[in-house]
Amino acid sequence: MSVLALGIHRRGVRLETRVTxxxxxxxxxGIREGRLLVKVTAPPVDSAANAAVIxxxxxxxxxxxxxxxxxxxxxxxxxxxxxxGLTADQVRQRLSVILGQQA
Numbered sequence: 001m002s003v004l005a006l007g008i009h010r011r012g013v014r015l016e017t018r019v020t021x022x023x024x025x026x027x028x029x030g031i032r033e034g035r036l037l038v039k040v041t042a043p044p045v046d047s048a049a050n051a052a053v054i055x056x057x058x059x060x061x062x063x064x065x066x067x068x069x070x071x072x073x074x075x076x077x078x079x080x081x082x083x084x085g086l087t088a089d090q091v092r093q094r095l096s097v098i099l100g101q102q103a
Contacts, residue, residue, distance in 0.1 A: 002031045002032055002033055002034055003031070003034065004031050004036060004091075004092060004095065005034030005035070006088040006091060008088075009071060009080075009082040011069060011082035011084050012067075012082050012083045012084040012085065012086065013082070013083040013086060014071070014081070014082060014083075015036060015057070015080070015081045015082075015083055016034060016035045016036070016078070016079075016080055016081075017035055017036045017037075017038050017053065017057070017078070017079045017081060018032065018035040018037050018038070018077060018078055018079075019038050019040065019049060019053055019077050019078075019079055020037070020038070020039045020040070020077070021040055021042060021043055021044040021049040021077075022040075022041065022042075022043050022044075023039035023040060023041055025039065025041060026039060026040045026042075026052060026056055027039050027056070028056060028057075028060055028095070028098055028099065031099065036057075038053055038057065040052035040056065044075075047074075050070055050074060050079075053079060053081075054068045054069075054070065054081075057081060057083075060094065060095060061083065061086065061094050061095070062094065063083070063084075063085060063086070067083065067084040067085045067086075068081055068082075068083055068084075069081065069084070
């Protein structure tokens with residue numbers, strides 16, 4: 001089982017993700033190699049998948065969408081997100097509820 005790797009970004013906590021676009025459902029699936037696994041039904045066209053990633057992560061962290069920003073990998077499946085308004089411990093705690101204590 002992998003542990004969620006969180007870093008520091010000037011906008012807040014840096015969260016690394018691995019995104020699967022065009023999935024059968026939108027969900028946070030777990031952690032692999034320190035990255036949060038995010039599946040979205042949106043296609044990787046016209047930033048639809050990026051918007052879906054921001055929506056599901058902000059919902060999971062109980063934050064407004066404006067507090068979750070893609071800061072790297074906008075056209076890649078591996079994306080870096082900046083989370084404003086929370087500490088790294090708070091991000092881990094909120095995600096552990098969804099992931100069943102594996103964050």
